Amino acid sequence: MKDMIQHMVVGCSLAVIAGCSAIEKTESFTLTADLPPNFAYVATVYYKPAVGETCTVPAKENKADVFNREWRTEYQPNSQIKLYQTVNGCLLALSSIGLDINATYGKDRGDFGGDFGAILVGQRPNERYRGTFNASGESEFFGECQWRFRTAGGLRRIVKLLDCRNTDAQGIPFGPKPLVTLSLEELAEKTVRLKIKLAEEEEPAWGDRWVKVPGGWKRCMGKGFEDPRGYCDGDYTNFSTFHMPDGRSCTIYPGCTENPEVKP
Incomplete structure (x- = not known):
């Protein structure tokens, strides 16, 4: 198109x-x-x-x-x-x-x-x-x-x-x-x-790098921070931190930090 x-x-x-x-x-x-x-x-x-x-x-x-x-x-x-x-x-x-x-x-x-x-x-x-x-x-x-x-x-x-x-x-x-x-x-x-x-909600640009969890998305670790691709490859329990555009180090997107009141 x-x-x-x-x-x-x-x-x-x-x-x-x-x-x-x-x-x-x-x-x-x-x-x-x-x-x-x-x-x-x-x-x-x-x-x-x-x-x-x-x-x-x-x-x-x-x-x-x-x-x-x-x-x-x-x-x-x-x-x-x-x-x-x-x-x-x-x-x-x-x-x-x-x-x-x-x-x-x-x-x-x-x-x-x-x-x-x-x-x-x-x-x-x-x-x-x-x-x-x-x-x-x-x-x-x-x-x-x-x-x-x-x-x-x-x-x-x-x-x-x-x-x-x-x-x-x-x-x-x-x-x-x-x-x-x-x-x-x-x-x-x-x-x-x-x-x-x-749109009210954002989505990952492409699949198998993020996991949907209560309250947002978590970034799969992949083979480590040195891994530029960082695919989940079946491991949906090992996650990495990431940085927001404003410099904050975060664990969940878009909220940055998990809300303890949100239960799995």
Whole structure:
């Protein structure tokens, strides 16, 4: 699915048509997002020659606007997306928007995870992804993101991966990644809103390294701290400590220390 979306997002931006145009169009729409705390999106906008154009725009000059590039320090939920761009006299129409969904979980520079989504304009990979507008001129599409945790390094420090899935308005998953497709003609002066929820529970990034216990998860020791893989390999009684992103040494995730009131 990722390859399909990326192919559409990038491929739709490549133009190899000959000619030029002097037409100027100024329509735009608002892209916005309702995201959990410590989340941000980066939008990369791609264009292709408008219908009826006979101009040439080499791939290397393809126009792409990027919003929230500095998402850690300058994030803005609202982005004003132009429906048309003119490059070297060639009228380009909005083709697609690639969305990076980023989130931080600690204070270190590397304490973040990310996933992706997309807005496709004038394309229908699946009718279920077709967006609609309400009477107020707003279209919403949805997703749920979940943190998946693992350990890294000799201290077995917790690091997290972000996994986001497409859902309907009721939160029921029906596709791999947040995605909507809209027509160019209906976008002018409208609002498109991405709505992301965060799953209440985290899960291990992959199996047989953690054991579910009352109150959380315990990290299997494996062959020792020097064992970078640290699989349980059938031993579900020998556990190791690990370190939280804030530096605490812990025995259970996410609570760090076991609650004596929680009985097996």
